[in-house]
Amino acid sequence: MVHQYQLNGYNIVLDTCSGGIHVVDEVAYDVIAMFETHTPEEIVSTLLEKYDSRPDVTEEDVRTCIADVQSLKDSGKLFTPDTFAEMAGTFKERSGDVVKALCLHVAHTCNLNCGYCFASQGKYHGDRALMSFEVGRRALDFLMDHSGSRRNLEVDFFGGEPLMNWDVVKRLVAYARSVEKERGKNFRFTLTTNGMLIDDDVIDFANREMSNVVLSLDGRKEINDRTRVDYAGNGSYDRIVPKFQKLVAARGGKNYYMRGTFTHANPDFTKDLFHMADDLGFTELSMEPVVCAPGDPAELTAEDLDTVKEQYELLAKDMLRREREGRPITFYHYMLDLTSGPCVYKRISGCGSGTEYMAVTPWGDLYPCHQFVGEEAYKLGDVWNGVTNTALREEFRACNAYARPDCADCWAKLYCSGGCAANAYHATGSIRGVYEAGCELFRKRIECAIMMKAAKETAL
Numbered sequence: 001m002v003h004q005y006q007l008n009g010y011n012i013v014l015d016t017c018s019g020g021i022h023v024v025d026e027v028a029y030d031v032i033a034m035f036e037t038h039t040p041e042e043i044v045s046t047l048l049e050k051y052d053s054r055p056d057v058t059e060e061d062v063r064t065c066i067a068d069v070q071s072l073k074d075s076g077k078l079f080t081p082d083t084f085a086e087m088a089g090t091f092k093e094r095s096g097d098v099v100k101a102l103c104l105h106v107a108h109t110c111n112l113n114c115g116y117c118f119a120s121q122g123k124y125h126g127d128r129a130l131m132s133f134e135v136g137r138r139a140l141d142f143l144m145d146h147s148g149s150r151r152n153l154e155v156d157f158f159g160g161e162p163l164m165n166w167d168v169v170k171r172l173v174a175y176a177r178s179v180e181k182e183r184g185k186n187f188r189f190t191l192t193t194n195g196m197l198i199d200d201d202v203i204d205f206a207n208r209e210m211s212n213v214v215l216s217l218d219g220r221k222e223i224n225d226r227t228r229v230d231y232a233g234n235g236s237y238d239r240i241v242p243k244f245q246k247l248v249a250a251r252g253g254k255n256y257y258m259r260g261t262f263t264h265a266n267p268d269f270t271k272d273l274f275h276m277a278d279d280l281g282f283t284e285l286s287m288e289p290v291v292c293a294p295g296d297p298a299e300l301t302a303e304d305l306d307t308v309k310e311q312y313e314l315l316a317k318d319m320l321r322r323e324r325e326g327r328p329i330t331f332y333h334y335m336l337d338l339t340s341g342p343c344v345y346k347r348i349s350g351c352g353s354g355t356e357y358m359a360v361t362p363w364g365d366l367y368p369c370h371q372f373v374g375e376e377a378y379k380l381g382d383v384w385n386g387v388t389n390t391a392l393r394e395e396f397r398a399c400n401a402y403a404r405p406d407c408a409d410c411w412a413k414l415y416c417s418g419g420c421a422a423n424a425y426h427a428t429g430s431i432r433g434v435y436e437a438g439c440e441l442f443r444k445r446i447e448c449a450i451m452m453k454a455a456k457e458t459a460l
Contacts, residue, residue, distance in 0.1 A: 002079060003411035004033060007451045008317055010458075014450065016411050018080040022072070023454045027057055031065045036079060040066050084414070085402050097387070098148040100352065103359040103370045104139055106131040106168055107160035111196050112236060115227040116263060116290050116298045124374035129362040130165045135383070136172045139360045142383040144183050156190045158359075158370055163197035173209050190214065192259075194228070195240035203247045211255060215244050218260040219272020219287075226265055227298070241280060248282065257332060258282045263290040263298035267307040270315050277329050286332035289441055291423055305437060309444045316448035320455050336449040350417035354380065354396025368396055371422030396421065399431050406434040412443045 001016040011029040013022040024032070027047060034043045044062050051057035072078035109128040110117075143153055155176070157169050169191075176187045191206055192214040206213055217240065218224040225235025248256055258276050262269035269287045276282045289308065290298050300308065315331060322328050351357060354368030361373055364383040372378040381388040401407050401418035419442070423435040 001082070001409075001411055002032065002036075004029065005447055007313065007447060008320075008455065010451055010454050012447075012450060012454055013078070014411060015078050015080050016414060017082050017084065018077055019414070020072075020077040020080070021450055021454065022078070023458060027051070027062060028065050028069070031062065031069055032078070035066070035069050035073075097146065097393075098150055098356060099143055099146040099358060100150055100152075100356045101154035101156070101358075102139060102143050103156045103158050103357070104131065104136060104172070105158055105160065105359060105361050105370065105373060106136065106162045106172075107165040108362050109164055110159060110161040110194070111164060111230065112161070112194050113229055113231045113233075115229075116261060116292055116296070118291060118371060124361075126374055131168060131360075131362040133168050133171050133175075135360075135362065135364045136168055137175050138364060139383045140172060140176050140187075142386065144179075144185055146386065147185065151184060152186050152188060154188045154190070156192060158192050161194055161196070162191060163193050163202060166197070166202065170205060173205075177209075192216070194236065195243050196230075196236060198240075198243040198247055203250050206247065207251050213247065213251070213256045214259045215240075215247070215256060216260070217241070217244065217258050217276065218262070219266070219269070220275045223266045223272055224260075227261075227263070244282070245280065253283065257284050257286050260285075260287045261290050262287050262308070263292075264300055264304055265298070267300065267304040268311060269308070270311045270318070273315065273329075273331070274318075283329045285329060289438065291426065291435075291438070300437065305440060308441060312441075312444050312448050316452050320452060323456075333445045334449040334452060336446070336453060350400055351420075353421055354393055354399075368392075369422055371420075372425070375425075395431065404432050404434055410439070410443075412439075412446050415446050416442050 003014040003016060005012055006029075011024050011026060013024055013029065013032050014020070015022075022028075022032075030047055030050070031043055034046065038046070040063070043066060044059055047057070047062050048059060069078060105124075107130050108124055108126065109130065140155070143155070147153055157172075162169055173187075173189060176189075179185075180187055188211045189209055190212040191210045194216045216228070217237075218226075218228055221235070221237040224237045228236045230236065244258070260269070260272060260276075262272065266272060273285050273287055276285055289300060292298050316334065319329060319331060319334065351369075353372075357369060358380065359367045359370045359373050360383060361367070366380040366382055366387065367373045367375070367378055368380065378392065379389065380392055387393050399418065399421055401413040401416070404418050404424075407413045407418055416439075419434055419439060421431040423438050424433040425431045427433060427435040427438075
């Protein structure tokens with residue numbers, strides 16, 4: 001499968017199954033578009049007519065180009081057949097039941113009352129609760145016990161707001177550090193926080209023990225304070241921004257992400273990204289489209305999606321400009337490694353939710369990921385008895401880019417691995433469905449990311 005598009009003056013051809021990316025001139029771009037459905041004579045005739053006013057495009061040029069395209073095809077760099085379908089169903093079987101990462105919901109409560117919160121203000125449609133040290137310790141033991149020979153393990157402290165249970169977080173980290181050597185493991189911790197409770201102790205501990213910190217901010221004050229408010233309705237911007245700046249400065253400006261959500265109120269989200277970069281000094285940025293129930297005031301409309309796609313292009317071009325000027329910023333969704341990752345396993349199998357990655361509630365219940373918590377039908381088991389709903393685990397194990405009929409003809413399927421199972425479930429009622437709006441935006445982000453790589457390579 002081949003995908004062709006033009007962006008920022010580049011003619012880009014992506015060969016889906018080989019991962020080959022070609023930046024070509026107009027003639028080659030047209031030849032490739034016709035190559036599989038027309039004879040060489042038809043291609044020559046059509047293109048000579050199209051470029052009749054250009055003396056630099058001759059019949060010899062077109063025929064040479066056709067030969068070059070054939071050579072690329074013969075070498076497996078263009079029009080590569082899909083050889084992954086047969087192995088898609090077996091990749092996860094080979095990994096067995098190894099668990100690599102946990103999302104610890106140390107707090108099912110929050111000190112903010114964000115309007116779009118998928119977690120129902122941290123309660124996940126259930127009772128407010130804090131995870132005890134005993135449950136958390138058992139969760140870490142469960143992870144080590146079920147990680148097989150894997151050494152590096154990942155744990156994200158999540159909520160709700162995890163800083164509302166900060167003492168338990170610190171005790172759990174201390175416990176993990178005390179046993180990881182004898183167990184032959186190495187823990188990598190991350191923290192996701194709204195920032196309201198950040199103080200010097202949080203900054204010192206996080207900078208010492210957390211490999212990454214995710215900081216929630218939606219951008220401009222008027223946008224952030226529209227939805228990210230406390231229970232009295234007061235905005236959070238003025239209280240959290242100075243704390244975020246202090247924490248990031250103490251981290252040396254590394255290993256963090258400003259994580260925002262854009263909604264119907266700000267489909268022009270680049271204004272918020274640029275505010276965070278230019279006015280607040282943050283360079284590691286992420287903005288996610290809101291996922292909410294149909295009819296919700298925050299829901300992105302069809303018109304909003306068009307605006308968002310334009311914004312992605314604007315952002316990509318601006319990031320190239322910033323890099324040329326020596327003041328780059330990072331946008332999470334444009335982090336694309338075309339040389340060494342992701343591996344074939346990851347391209348086909350996806351994020352590993354429900355098999356390699358699970359979420360743990362304050363009571364020790366296991367769910368496929370944080371977005372399924374509270375959906376009783378998706379409870380996998382608990383940290384004491386392990387995965388008891390093995391049929392559900394097998395359903396997630398079989399869920400990949402090739403298990404979704406709607407992905408069959410999608411050129412981006414080996415970049416998203418079939419997309420987010422939770423988004424698919426909430427949009428269609430099935431983890432094998434697709435969240436169409438999310439797919440549309442993902443494809444645009446990948447196009448922009450590839451264009452940026454092409455721009456950098458051609459500038460060398």
